[in-house]
Every structure is written in C-alpha cells, then in structure tokens.
Amino acid sequence: MRQDPDVDEVAEALLSGVGVLVRRVRQLPVQDRLTMPERSVLSRLDRDGPASSAELARAAQITAQSMGATVAGLVGQGLVERRRDPGDGRRVIVSVTTAGLALLDAKRHTRGQQLAHVLTEQFTEREIRQLAAAAPLLERLGRSIPTTP
Template identity: 55%
Template sequence: MTVDPDPGEVAAVLLASVSVLVRRVRQVPAEGGLTMPERTALALLDRSGPTTSSALAREVQITAQAMGATLGALRDRGLVERRPDPDDGRRAVLLVTDAGRQALRDKRNARAELIARALTGGEFTPAELARLAAAAPLLDRLAQHL
C-alpha cells in the first residue's frame, strides 16, 4: 500500500530546493553587468509593457526615488526609453529598447547555460534528466496557481 504524499511536506521540500536553485542562478554574471534592481525593473517593463516609473516602484515596493535612479541608469545605457504617455500628455511612460531586450536575453541565456553545464557535469542519469524534464511543466503549472 502506498501513502499519498502530504502536500505540506511536498511544498516545504519544493520551496527549499527551488529557493536554492534560484539564488544560485541569480548570481550568474552576464555581459553588461545588470544589477539586481536594474534586472528587476527591465524584466518587469518587458513583461508588462510601457508604464510609469511610479507604477514600477509600486509594483516592486520601493520608493519612487530609488526606481528613478535605477531607470535613469538604464536610460543612460540605452536599455529603456521615455515616451509621452498616449493617454496623458503630461506624463511619460518607459519602455524597453531592443538593446534592453537583448540584455535580458543574454542574462537568460547565461542562466540556461549554467544549468545545462550542471546537468551535464552533475552526473545525472538519463532517467533523472527525463524526470527533471517532466517536472518542468508541473512547476510552471504550480507557479500559475500561486
């Protein structure tokens, strides 16, 4: 007789494992050296589309001044640009440039390469690789339900 896994225990083990994985992957340096706040702002802008600096600050729960400094650095490097808000000409919205999208792709590619190297050099068996591949859509579905 098999015992069904306890969802609380599964949650604790998954959270611990995924947290370690995410922390290590976030440490991957990439060309262009985006800081964590810059990467966060750029990725959020990329996902959500044009928005204001104050809306981004609220989203990541930091001060408007801190977000302004982060966005200023990204603008100086040509990774984001300001445009007049089409709905309110008194405001400006920010959007990711092609160079900004490339910086995000570079970072994602560096992270994927790090994981691929670990999978290759980590002595994972073909069966274990298959289990990890099968788990990926389940993890994605779990994330969608949070």
C-alpha cells in the same frame, strides 16, 4: 499501500528547492554591467510589458525615488525608454528597447548554458527527463500565485 503526499510538505519543499535554485542562478557570473535592481526592472518589463515608474516601484517594494534612479540609469544606457502614455498624457510609461531585449537574451542564454552544463555533468538522463516534465508545472504554479492580497 501508497500514501498521497502531504500538500503542506510539498509546498515547503518546493519553496526551499526553488529558493536555492533562484539564489544560486542569480549568483552565476554574467558579463553585463547591470545592477541587480536594473536586471530586475528589465526582466519585469520584458515579462509583463510597459509600466509606469510608480508601478515598477510598487512591484519591487521600493520607493519611487529609488526606482526613478534605477530607470534613469537604464535610460542612460539605452536599455529602456520613457514615453507618454497614449491614454493619459500626464503619465510616463517605461518600456524595454531593442538593446535591452538583446542584453536580456544574452544573459538568459549564458545562464541557460551554465545550467545545461551542470545538468549534463551531475544529473542522469532520467533525472533530466523528470526536470523537463516538472518545468511547465513549476511555471504554472508560479503564474497561479496571486501577487495582490
């Protein structure tokens, strides 16, 4: 007789497994000049679109001053730009530049290649198919988690 999986155990196993994966991927060597906070801001702007510095600070759970320094560094490198909000001229919106997108694409490609190498070397074709089937579910799970209380 087959027993349904315990949802709490599945949730804990997913958190553990995905946590290990994310930490290890972040440790992979990537040839860029960015700090972790700068990479995080670029990725968030790419994923979620333009935002104010205050919104970025809240999302990263850091002070506005720290985010201001991070954004200033990215502006100085030509990876993001600041523009007045067309709907509210008092507000400044930060967005990724073409150079920032190119840097993100290169980083993702490098990390993708590094993961592909591990998959090829250490996983069977069957396991790779299982991971391929699970990938959209993991993304859907991630997008389904509310980020505000």
